[in-house]
Every structure is written in structure tokens, then in C-alpha cells.
Amino acid sequence: MDFEFDEDQRLLQQMVRETVTKSRSLPEEELWAQYRELGWLEAPPVELAIVLEELGYVADPTPFLATATWFAPLAGRLPEGSGTAVCDGTGRFVLDADRADEIALVTGDGVVVVKGSDVRADRVAVFDQTLHVAHVDAPGLVAGVPDLALMGLAITTVGSCRRILDMAVAHVKQRVQFDVPIGSFQAVKHKAADMYVAIERARALAYFSALTIAEDDPRRRRAAAMAKAAAGECQRVVFKHGLQLFGAMGFTWENELQIYLKRAKAGDLLLGTASEHRRALLA
Amino acid sequence: MRLTADPEVEEFRAEFSAFLDANLPSEQEAVPRSKSSADMPEWARRWQRTLFDAGWLLPGQPPEYGGRNATLAQQLAHLEELSRRRIYHSFNPQGLGIIAASLLTFGTEEQKRRWALPILRAEITAALGMSEPGAGSDLAGLRTRAVLAGDHFVVNGQKVWTSGAHDADVLLTFVRTDPEAPKHKGISVLLIPTDTEGVVRRPFGSITGPEDLDFNEVFFTDVRVPRENLVGPLNDGWRVANGSLGHERTMLWISFAERLEDLVRDAASDAEWYATLLMDLQALRLLGYRQLGGDQSPAQISVLKLLGSEAVQHASLHALEERGAEGLVHPAFTAPFNHMNHEPFISSWFERYVRSFAGTIAGGTSEIQRNIIAERILGLPR
Numbered sequence: 001m002d003f004e005f006d007e008d009q010r011l012l013q014q015m016v017r018e019t020v021t022k023s024r025s026l027p028e029e030e031l032w033a034q035y036r037e038l039g040w041l042e043a044p045p046v047e048l049a050i051v052l053e054e055l056g057y058v059a060d061p062t063p064f065l066a067t068a069t070w071f072a073p074l075a076g077r078l079p080e081g082s083g084t085a086v087c088d089g090t091g092r093f094v095l096d097a098d099r100a101d102e103i104a105l106v107t108g109d110g111v112v113v114v115k116g117s118d119v120r121a122d123r124v125a126v127f128d129q130t131l132h133v134a135h136v137d138a139p140g141l142v143a144g145v146p147d148l149a150l151m152g153l154a155i156t157t158v159g160s161c162r163r164i165l166d167m168a169v170a171h172v173k174q175r176v177q178f179d180v181p182i183g184s185f186q187a188v189k190h191k192a193a194d195m196y197v198a199i200e201r202a203r204a205l206a207y208f209s210a211l212t213i214a215e216d217d218p219r220r221r222r223a224a225a226m227a228k229a230a231a232g233e234c235q236r237v238v239f240k241h242g243l244q245l246f247g248a249m250g251f252t253w254e255n256e257l258q259i260y261l262k263r264a265k266a267g268d269l270l271l272g273t274a275s276e277h278r279r280a281l282l283a
Numbered sequence: 284m285r286l287t288a289d290p291e292v293e294e295f296r297a298e299f300s301a302f303l304d305a306n307l308p309s310e311q312e313a314v315p316r317s318k319s320s321a322d323m324p325e326w327a328r329r330w331q332r333t334l335f336d337a338g339w340l341l342p343g344q345p346p347e348y349g350g351r352n353a354t355l356a357q358q359l360a361h362l363e364e365l366s367r368r369r370i371y372h373s374f375n376p377q378g379l380g381i382i383a384a385s386l387l388t389f390g391t392e393e394q395k396r397r398w399a400l401p402i403l404r405a406e407i408t409a410a411l412g413m414s415e416p417g418a419g420s421d422l423a424g425l426r427t428r429a430v431l432a433g434d435h436f437v438v439n440g441q442k443v444w445t446s447g448a449h450d451a452d453v454l455l456t457f458v459r460t461d462p463e464a465p466k467h468k469g470i471s472v473l474l475i476p477t478d479t480e481g482v483v484r485r486p487f488g489s490i491t492g493p494e495d496l497d498f499n500e501v502f503f504t505d506v507r508v509p510r511e512n513l514v515g516p517l518n519d520g521w522r523v524a525n526g527s528l529g530h531e532r533t534m535l536w537i538s539f540a541e542r543l544e545d546l547v548r549d550a551a552s553d554a555e556w557y558a559t560l561l562m563d564l565q566a567l568r569l570l571g572y573r574q575l576g577g578d579q580s581p582a583q584i585s586v587l588k589l590l591g592s593e594a595v596q597h598a599s600l601h602a603l604e605e606r607g608a609e610g611l612v613h614p615a616f617t618a619p620f621n622h623m624n625h626e627p628f629i630s631s632w633f634e635r636y637v638r639s640f641a642g643t644i645a646g647g648t649s650e651i652q653r654n655i656i657a658e659r660i661l662g663l664p665r
Contacts, residue, residue, distance in 0.1 A: 002285050003573040009284070046284055169661050184664040186650070189657035196656055197590050204569040205562060207284065215286050226562050233559070278558035 003207070005050075008145040011160070012047055016040075024058060032062045032082070039080055041068050045148065053203075056159020059263045061130055068097040069152030074104040076110045086136050086171030093270060097134035098123035104183035105136075106144040114138075126177045128262035133270070145271055147213050147224035154224075155206040157267030158199060161234050163260045164242040166196045171246055188282045193243040202227075202234035225277040231273025235264040287531075289356060296360040298511075299339060303641060306333055310622040319486075319497045321408040323449025326450040327374040331405035334372055340403060341379070347617045348387060355575055362446065366541040369624045377446060378402045378409035382455045386525035389472075389515040396418045398453060410451035411499060412442040412475075413524070420651050422457075423521060426502060429473060429519075431459035431510070436473060438481075438506040444645075448499035449486040451477055455527075456503075461518050465480055470520035474512040481506035491634055525581075531582045532646070536571045539561055539591025539642060540564060543598065549618045550602035557601075563594035582659035585652040592642030599636040605631055 005013065012151035023031055035041065040051045041064070048068060055064060062191070063082040071083030081101030086094050089106070097103060098115045121134040167193055182188050209227035212220035240260055243250050250257045268274060312326050322651040323331070335349035343358045344350030353361065365372055373379040379402065386399035399405045418425040427440025436456055448454060454475045461469030475482065481504045486496040515523045551557065567590055571573040576584050603610045615631035630638065643649045657663045 001572060003569050005284065124409060165661075169326065169663065173663065181664050183657075189651070189663050190653040192661050192663060193589070193653035193656040197586055197662060200570060200586055200591060201563070201566040204566045204573070208565065208569050211284050213284055217286055222563075226565060229558065230562055230566065233562075275555060278555040278562075281561060282553050282555070283556040 003204075003211075009047065009050060013050045013054070016051050020054050020058045020060070027137055029111045030062045031060070032064070035062065035064055040064070041069075041072070045210040045214040046207065047153070048148075048152065049207055052152055052155045053159040053162075056156035056161075056263065056267075058165045059130070059160060059163075059259045063096040063099060065152055065156055066100065067150045069146070070095060071100070071102065071104050073146040073148040073165075074106060075102070075113050085146075085149070086112060086138060086141060087143070087145045087149065088271060089141050091136040091141050091199070092139055093124065093133045094121070094136050095133045095270065097121040097136045098132055103136070103140050106142055107138075108142050109140065111144075112209040126266075128266055130259070131262070131266055145219050147209065147254065150228040150271060151206060151209040151213060153267050154209065154227040155201065156205045156250075157207055157231040157235055157264055160260045160264040160267065161195075161199050161202070161231075161238040164238050164264060165192070165199060166243045167257055167260070167265040168192065168195070169248070175247075188245060195238045195241050196238075198234040198237040202230040203232040222281060225280045228272065229274045229277035229281065232277070233267035235268050236274070239264055289420075292337070292356050292360050294575045294623070295353065295357045296364055299361055299364050302337060302339060302467050303364070303370070306337075307370070308623070311571055313622045316625055319447045319450045320377060320412050321375050321449075321451035323374045323405055323408055328405040331375075331379075331403075340372060341384070344387065348399070354547060357573055362537045366537055366544070369541070369545075369621050370622060373405070375402070375408040375447065375451075378410050378451070378524065381411055381527050382409040382453075385455065385523060386514065388526055389523050391511075393511065394514065395473070402453075404596075406449060406590055407446065407452035409455060410445050410448040410499070411527075412445050412448070412456035414444045414456045416443050420648055422524070423470065425457055425459060425470065427456070427458045428462070429471065429508070430459050430654070431460065434510050436508045436510065436513070438473065438475065438503045438508055440503050442501040442503075444500075445484075445499040445501045446497050448477065448501050448623070449484045453477060454482075454501065455514070457520055457524060460520075464518065465483075465523045470524070471517050472514040472520045472523045473508050474514060475503075475506060475508050479506050479508065480492065490637055491630075520547075526557070528646070532581070532588070533573075533574075535584070535646070536567055536574075536587035536591050539595055540567050541638075542593070542595045542642070543567065544619060546598045546602060550598065550605075554600075554601070554605065556598065560598040560601075562596070563590070563598070565593065567591050581660070582655055585647070585655040586660075588647065589649055589652040589656070591633050592639070594641055596636070596639040599632075599639045603632045603636045 043051055066084035067082045070085040071079050074085045079102035083102040084094060084096045084100040085104040087106045098121045103114055103116055103119060105112045119136040123134045126133060172188050173181050174184050206227040209223040212223040246257055249255055308330050315324050317327055327630050339353035340349035342350045342353035342361050345352055366370055381400040383399045386394050402409050415425050429436040429438045456473050456475045458471055458473055459469050460471040483502040485500045487498050489495045489498060546560055570587055610632045613631040613633055614629055617630060617632055659663055
């Protein structure tokens with residue numbers, strides 16, 4: 001097997017990085033239009049993972065993740081506008097259901113696609129004010145979470161974790177105490193190294209999941225569970241050490257760290273925590 | 284990225300697999316057991332010689348050194364196949380993987396002929412003299428002194444943790460040849476035959492028992508070493524050290540993957556730590572494959588070593604704890620019998636957990652690996 005990006009994938013990664021950095025301050029609608037225009041929603045699984053990792057890195061505010069990895073694999077097409085799916089059998093905490101133009105409902109009779117305006121979706125107030133989740137009221141729901149949705153949430157979380165590590169590293173290099181940068185202390189270095197290894201591990205498993213989906217490999221279900229569990233394990237280390245290394249400065253509203261911390265934690269809590277997916281692997 | 288295997292690699296793997304089926308020593312042949320990492324019973328020497336002659340010993344080398352000019356991906360397949368069957372290709376692993384490999388890279392033609400080839404053909408065995416009582420993680424602080432006096436060096440000092448030294452024929456020894464130079468710049472490497480006058484070896488038991496004799500202290504008192512036994516240029520030993528260990532470390536992750544696979548097989552559980560073990564194994568393999576085609580910097584190798592060794596320790600601890608008081612029983616048989624590899628078979632769960640510390644201490648502690656990752660990958664100040 002070959003587990004490296006090919007030339008096109010490397011170029012895509014570079015292009016996505018440049019685009020999301022440049023477009024950071026654009027309004028949500030313009031971002032969304034730009035993603036559509038660039039064809040990112042149509043990207044095959046590995047390329048989609050490359051895009052999502054970078055969107056996680058900037059805590060993308062658009063409904064891209066739900067549209068590309070929740071709605072599309074269940075509906076078998078892209079929505080008019082944005083989309084999401086009610087796929088865990090409960091209708092609770094559905095990503096972007098309050099603002100999706102189309103919603104795929106996984107029911108006992110199969111997948112039914114409805115207009116967003118045709119179902120009741122109540123946005124839930126959550127700790128991360130930029131995150132849209134809603135409770136959807138629909139009958140006959142059953143569980144049918146697509147592998148792509150697990151992979152998508154996993155790699156997005158990895159992207160947010162990478163951002164937290166980058167911010168923490170920049171901080172400990174410049175923050176001077178006892179006349180030296182605190183990043184020269186081993187207690188600090190070892191936390192940063194553990195964050196890095198956790199990210200590398202989760203990132204590898206997320207791309208492996210994308211690859212098994214792309215090739216419809218029989219391991220795809222387990223690979224998706226591994227990816228989601230590893231992303232959850234990763235954010236645990238990265239959240240804890242990232243906030244701790246920033247000290248009081250990370251505890252403020254102004255510091256952007258909070259945005260990525262909240263995204264990373266949401267990535268674990270939505271669609272089953274690490275623990276649930278570990279148990280799924282044992283079943 | 285692709286999942287499908289490279290036909291060139293799979294052909295190579297199949298050929299090696301068929302070779303192993305036809306040539307592997309039988310259970311009756313494979314006695315007595317090897318007692319240390321430089322103790323090779325006659326059958327083990329024959330086995331290594333068979334691999335050498337067929338070009339399956341170090342496949343990356345040319346045929347005259349026991350190989351077949353294999354690609355890196357093929358070399359990985361070779362190690363995977365050995366590891367899948369839990370076979371050692373040498374019962375003097377450091378002799379093959381570090382000492383002979385270093386001589387092939389840094390040695391003179393004469394040194395290759397006189398020392399590397401006999402090690403590869405298992406005619407002699409070798410041990411590695413690096414660590415000292417005062418030089419462990421800070422290896423460059425080593426103090427064993429070698430003074431050049433005409434056509435020979437005179438060596439005085441002490442090594443420790445010298446695995447297999449009491450059974451080895453020759454020691455690849457790191458010595459200080461310029462005490463005035465900065466510590467990385469005054470080191471040289473000497474081949475010291477263990478029967479030289481003034482060399483005293485004292486094996487000592489490991490935590491697993493007084494009869495487990497692999498560790499050695501080695502004392503050098505006015506040991507005369509011919510000048511032609513200098514490996515690489517004078518005072519350039521640090522480069523040899525990085526090269527020798529680098530060669531070994533590139534594929535070191537496979538040995539951790541092998542331990543993880545053993546645990547997957549031997550410690551099956553329906554508890555969550557077992558799922559973490561499955562994930563650690565999968566992630567280690569993926570990162571190892573990725574490194575094979577791309578980044579082989581020492582820092583990336585540190586990521587693999589840290590991840591692999593800590594994962595083995597984590598899973599071994601859970602396997603032990605899951606057994607509760609039963610975990611105290613020793614000896615206990617915890618793996619299927621394998622005549623080519625007794626260690627896991629005869630190790631209790633307690634012993635297997637304890638042995639996992641060899642992974643987090645030897646070859647650069649986990650703390651040193653974390654420093655390397657923080658400084659060389661993340662750019663934190665030294």
C-alpha cells in the first residue's frame with residue numbers, strides 16, 4: 001500500500017490552505033459560495049478529507065461538513081443549497097439542521113429527503129456559539145450513520161487539534177518566565193510532544209478511513225470507528241495540554257484558542273464519543 | 284494514496300515466504316536455545332548462513348553481503364514476513380543490524396572482509412559498546428579513553444549494558460580519542476576482539492531473573508588495539524554512532540508492531556483498552572508505511588518509537604491488570620509455543636509488562652524522544 005499523498009493531493013492541500021487563510025474574514029455566505037465554486041463538495045473521500053482538515057484548522061463556520069459528509073452519502077447527491085442528515089436514530093443534536101435547505105432522514109423505510117422548512121428543527125443553545133446543532137422532530141427514525149460522516153468529523157477535529165498545537169507552540173516559544181521562554185522547560189516540551197503524537201496517530205487513522213471509503217474496502221466500517229475514536233482520544237490530550245500550556249491567557253474570550261478548543265471537543269461529543277466507538281470496535 | 288499492494292513487493296514477499304517454508308529449522312533442529320543476544324548455537328549459525336547464501340539475510344545489500352539489492356518497500360516486506368511468523372533472522376541481532384551494517388557503511392574493504400562478512404555469515408558474533416556508567420541518555424559524554432601510540436591504541440575505561448558481550452567475539456566500542464575537543468567531536472570507534480588482554484566482561488542478571496544474562500559490564504585496562512581496527516575517521520565517531528543507530532532505527536517500529544500483534548493475539552479482551560491496542564497497531568503501521576516513502580528524519584523515527592513503545596506498555600499493563608491476582612503467577616505460558624522465538628511463550632503477564640520497559644528505556648528513553656520531537660519538529664528552544 002501507499003500511504004503518502006500523491007502530487008495532485010499535495011497541490012490540493014496547498015491550495016486549500018492558501019484559500020482558507022486568505023478568506024478567513026469573509027462572511028459565511030461568501031465562503032460557502034466559494035467552496036461550491038471550487039468544487040470541494042464534490043471531492044472524493046481522500047480529497048474531501050484534505051479539505052476538511054483545513055476547514056477544521058480554521059473552525060469553518062459554513063454547513064460544509066454536514067452537507068458533504070452527512071447529507072451527500074445518504075441522499076446520493078448534493079443538496080440544493082446546504083444539507084444535513086438525521087442519521088443516529090434519535091433526531092437529537094443534528095449538525096446544521098436549523099439552517100439546512102434539505103435534510104436526509106434515515107427511517108425504517110429508507111432514506112427520505114425533505115425540505116428543511118418541512119420539518120421542525122429547534123436549534124440548541126450550546127457552549128460554542130458558532131456551532132449549529134438542532135433537535136429534529138421526525139417519525140420513524142433509525143440509526144444509519146455513514147462512514148463518511150464519522151471520517152469527516154474525525155479529520156475536522158484533527159484539523160482543529162493541529163491549530164491548538166500550533167497556537168500553543170507559538171505561545172510557549174514567546175512567553176518568557178524566569179528569564180527564558182517557557183517552551184525550553186521539559187514539562188512543557190513533553191506535553192507538546194504528546195499532543196503532536198496524538199495528532200499524528202489520529203490523522204493517520206482518519207486518512208486510512210477516507211482511503212477505505214474511497215476504495216470501498218471491507219475494512220471501511222471499522223476504519224471509520226477507529227478514526228472517530230482516535231480523533232476523540234486526540235482532542236482529549238490536545239484540549240487538556242493546549243489550554244493548560246496557554247495559562248490564564250487561554251482562559252479569555254479574546255483569545256481565539258477557545259474557538260478551536262470548543263470545536264475539537266464537539267468533534268468528540270457528536271456522533272458518539274471515543275469510548276462508544278472503541279466499544280463498537282469490540283462488538 | 285492507495286490500499287492495493289505493489290506487485291513487485293508482493294512477488295518478493297511470496298518468494299521469501301516460499302523460501303521460509305522450505306528452509307526453516309524444524310523444532311528438533313532448533314535446540315538448544317540461544318542464551319543471550321550474542322550466543323548462537325550451531326543450528327542458529329547454520330540458519331543465518333542459509334539466509335546469507337540465499338540473499339535473504341539483509342536483502343537491501345548486494346549479494347556479496349547477503350542481500351539482493353532490494354528496494355526499501357521490499358526490505359519492509361521481508362521484515363514483516365519474519366515478524367508475522369515471529370522468526371529471528373539472526374540470534375545476534377545487534378551484530379547483524381548495527382555492527383555489520385555500520386562496517387558496511389563506514390568500514391574499509393579490509394574491515395568488511397575481516398569483520399563484517401564473518402558476522403553476516405554467523406561465524407563470529409558481536410556486541411555494541413556504547414553506554415557507560417556516566418553516559419546513558421547523554422551518550423556523547425562517554426569517557427572510555429583511547430590513546431594512539433604508534434601502530435595501536437591503548438584503551439582504558441568501562442562500558443555497561445553491553446548486551447551479549449560475554450558471548451561475543453568482538454565489540455564495536457565508542458571511545459574518546461580527543462579529550463580537549465567538544466564532547467561530540469572527540470569520539471572514535473574501535474573494533475576490539477573480546478579475547479584481547481585487558482578486556483574483562485561481567486554479565487549480570489536482568490529484572491526478570493539472575494539467570495537472564497544478557498547485560499554486561501566491560502572493563503578495559505591498557506587494552507592494545509591495532510590502529511587498523513579504527514572504524515571511520517579518527518574523532519568522527521559521532522557520525523558513525525548516528526549512522527549505525529540510524530540504520531537500525533529506520534525500521535525499529537516493526538519490532539513494536541510485532542509486540543502489538545502478539546498482544547492482539549494473546550490478550551484478546553472485550554474491554555476498551557483492547558480497542559485502543561487495535562488502533563495503536565493500525566496507526567503505527569500507517570505511519571511506518573508513510574515514513575518508508577518519505578520523511579526518514581530522526582525526529583519522525585522518534586514519533587514511531589514513542590508511539591510504539593508506549594502502546595506496548597499500555598496494553599501490557601492492561602493485560603496484566605485484567606488478570607488480577609492471577610497475573611502474579613510466574614512462570615506462566617502466555618503465548619503459543621514457537622520454537623524459533625521462546626520469549627513470549629515462557630513469559631508471564633507480569634514479566635511481559637516489565638519487559639515493555641526495555642522499549643521505553645533502551646535506544647533513547649521516551650523522555651529523550653519527547654525532547655527530540657519538541658525541539659526538532661515543533662522547534663521549541665533547547
